[in-house]
Amino acid sequence: MAAVLLLVSSVTVFAQTADNQFKKPLKEVIQQIESRYSVKIRYPEELVKDKYVTYADWRFRPADVEKTMANILSSQDITFAKEGDKKYKLQSYQYHLKTPEEGKQQLNYLATLYQDVASWERRKAALRSCMWDALKLSKLPAKPNSQPIITNKRTFDGYTVENVAIETLPGLYVTGSLYKPLNTKGLMPVILNPDGHFGDGRYRADCQYRCAMQARMGAIAFSYDLFAWGESALQFKSEDHRKSLAQTVQILNGMRILDWLLTRSNADAKRVAISGGSGGGSQTMLMTALDDRITLSVPVVMLSSYHSGGCPCESGMGVHLCGNGTNNVEIATMAAPRPQLVISDGKDWTQHVPDTEFPFLQRVYGFYGKTDVLKNVHLPQEGHDYGKSKRLALYDFLAQHFSLDLKKVQDKTGTIDESKCTIEPYPAMYVFGEKGENLPANAIRKFEDLEKLIQ
Template identity: 85%
Template sequence: MGVIVLLLGCSLTASAQTSDDQFKKPLKEVIDEIESRYAVKIRYPEELIKDKFVTYADWRFRPGDVEKTMTNILASQDITFAKEGDKKYKLQAFQYHLKTPDEGKQQLDYLATLYTDVTSWEKRKAELKTCMWEALKLSHLPAKPNSQPIITNKRTYDGYTVENVAIETLPGLYVTGSLYKPLNTKVLMPVILNPDGHFGDGRYRADAQYRCAMQARLGAIAFSYDLFAWGESALQFKSEDHRKSLAQTIQILNGMRSLDWLLTLKNADPKRVAISGGSGGGSQTMLLTALDDRITLSVPVVMLSAYHSGGCPCESGMGVHLCGSGTNNVEIAAMAAPRPQLAISDGKDWTQHVPDTEFPFLQRIYGFYGKTGVVKNVHLPQEGHDYGVNKRLALYDFLAKNFALDIRNVQDKSGSIDESKCTIEKYPEMYVFGEKGENLPATAIRKFEDLEKLVQ
């Protein structure tokens, strides 16, 4: 009789969950079961799991391995998880631009097998470069406008000048920025691009002004310019347009066409061209250097990572990281070789592993050219995600050494680098088109849809 009861019990369970209904369960119920089975706590926003179901739910469990179980279950829902502490996890929507640090290292290890010398590396680099141009649609853009830059409101400070500049990079599309120049402009001067990153207040913030003023006081022409749909660029577009994939193409184009103009300036030295930005500006620094051979020195700041490709579509939305059957920012940064490069990293963001993981990869590529001495890493383990003073000091030193600039121009009597002679301007002084955009040209594009028509 006991056998009959057992069989009936089995039959009842099977009728509740069979392959006919794909053993489907609500995701909320499955998460509750994970917490119960493995004695863990999982937090998540309710909207992330609302109305979601897991097929073959119970078949995805793995005894004794909560993380493998969570991977099996959540991957089907485009959800990932992060560990927050002992037996605590957080769920989030799938982040296409993120891997785990271990996955990033594994990809680097694989990529390293693809080339063993200059010849094989140059073949890989050419493949990546061709694909990136296509992915960004840079091969199909309208010709550069013939218009002259709009330049306003020249100010003179201690050792340098500042002017507001707008450059028409596509018909009706303007990139806005600040041009810093030394007072002595009778000698050949390096040109330095300073793309903005995703920091509050854009190029108007103090650390951006310090950085560019000091470059000018060192003896270089420095151009600090806005992200797409940020700062004055937001006069033409909505702020949400910044997070559209085409923003990546526009930002790279803006950098290239800004450099076109900068190299026409009197006494600009085409043999000394640098670029440096932090965060999203660091993403632009690496990619623009990979694509534009005119850049002879690069300093990506707080962005070199094997497992983080840039969380904004303006950094990764056009799929350049899918080129060559998969690449990452480290391989993209390596495309700068053998040109001098300084990677600045810290201990509190995704660049925390640079000294042990990403930098050795760069050194190996530079070693193919016999140039390991020109690639450097300054790692600041106690610092976080910014372009703070210690990061700027490393930049000034690297520029001075590689571009034969006189570091004494920015030192105090004790020999320390001194930023105190730089003037931090208020925002309105830095506007090209006026405080309310009243001077924006009548021919300017004012809708993202109009921009899309130019970039097919």
């Protein structure tokens, strides 16, 4: 009997692991799918080149083309998206994306983990500790002793602008624009404006409008470049921006900028805000979750339960894996009970905010009895930008919670008016000159040198 059992066991193992007769080239399998299900599948050639599917025909499900595609493509780290009736496109596995339904399911699960302030605070503390570790910032690197480089002060209607570079690690500089109000006395709010992945970075008009208006309302505003973007690209290659460590650098840059701004004698440490759109929205949520000095946040076109940020500078360090899995909604919720305005639209991954993501935030803010300081402005006909209607919502929220004077930016009819802001040509905003000729001699110029500093 023992011999028979051994024989059966051996046959079973052989059938499952030792036979490659069902192995086929991926391109051939895709052609089978197209033929069998009468669909069209497009893909870049390099995505399928030299790839094979083991047990290919066994992965087919006769009545379900999408289940079949999932069975086959998941083994290749490839995903698919529907483009129309019986049309699909293939792409590399998007680790940062779920389906909207999967995002909703995750929120439902997360909601079971806390029922009151005490249980939520325990969850938040665990998430924060893990995120510091994931970012390699549990022990902050030593801060350089250098003073910020400040150049080319310009005076406009109600505000000034200066170009600033801050050394955040030895030889690593973050560049930005400092906007200050004219003729304002007493303590003033401080507002961080991290850049997102919009074309032309912090030099674009909508960013200049936003920061100039903040200054004209009576706040100190600072806009700054993404890592390896804008003037930061003088030190690194543009492709370095899409390396995971960019996320760590951007959070560290934001903290170092805030360190410096709060040393100013007229900075009000009790009124500190942050607002950015897209990738700047990702920074806004994570910075607020990690730094209690921030007292108000406005993430724009980025809050989503199923999208964690398509750039490694938003999700590459694995902060979303903390706590056995989190997402940007729970990260944004870590701002509670501080005032928060979520701005969403109908044409990107924030389209479900009013029905899915915002109620999750409201529940936790409710633990503190602070739902009145949480607001969502949803613009269903708009898309992925930091356009004027989104800026108007920001100005109103800042005025309400930071006691800023909206009258300073209103016309005679009481309408908020951005026309007195000066939109400057890009070179006027460069710290290091038009060709980077003034970059400090100690500036590092290789990503490998940056890695050594962080390690």
